[in-house]
Amino acid sequence: MTAVRLLWLVGGSAVLVGCAGSVRAASHDVRPRLLSVTPDSIELLPGNVTAIDLRGSRFDTSGAAPGNTVHIGDLTLRAVPSDAHGTVIHVTVPATIAVTSEAPPVAWPAGRYAVSVTTRAGTSDTVLLTIASRGRGP
Numbered sequence: 809m810t811a812v813r814l815l816w817l818v819g820g821s822a823v824l825v826g827c828a829g830s831v832r833a834a835s836h837d838v839r840p841r842l843l844s845v846t847p848d849s850i851e852l853l854p855g856n857v858t859a860i861d862l863r864g865s866r867f868d869t870s871g872a873a874p875g876n877t878v879h880i881g882d883l884t885l886r887a888v889p890s891d892a893h894g895t896v897i898h899v900t901v902p903a904t905i906a907v908t909s910e911a912p913p914v915a916w917p918a919g920r921y922a923v924s925v926t927t928r929a930g931t932s933d934t935v936l937l938t939i940a941s942r943g944r945g946p
Contacts, residue, residue: 839930840866840876845923849938852903852916860937862897868927869894875928880937881905881921897925901939 842864850858867890868875874889878899890897904913916939925932 838866840864840868840925840927840932842923842925842932842935845935845937848936849940850901851940852901854903854915856903858901858903860899860901862899862923862925863895864925864932865895866927866929867891867894867897867925877926879922879924879926881916 842862844863846861846863850860852858862878869890869892871889874887876888876890876897878885878888878897880899880901883902883905885899888897888899902913904915906913918940920936920938922934923937924934
């Protein structure tokens with residue numbers, strides 16, 4: 809006798825249910841997962857180093873040529889390494905950002921910025937980072 813199975817898509821994962829009620833998930837989503845940024849609010853001061861941790865899963869773990877690209881607002885940081893398990897990325901947030909290629913960098917405007925991670929497998933969900941800047945602006 810052939811077992812009957814039902815298939816549902818739940819949050820990007822396929823869930824298979826057999827006759828006996830057993831459930832197993834078969835995930836086909838290999839994109840990185842970004843769960844949090846710690847701290848989620850920072851103050852950028854000229855001359856200080858401000859670091860954040862991006863926590864999630866499926867970050868690229870290549871040591872020689874990291875395949876993680878971190879996006880914070882319009883800032884793009886390429887080839888950012890993760891830990892050996894692909895669950896944490898340490899990022900130093902620069903106190904200033906370039907507005908155009910011809911103008912000197914300026915302090916970040918205070919606000920909330922979208923943060924995501926892109927690997928060869930795709931782009932993660934977005935979390936928010938709040939930046940308060942006391943640095944000199946334009």
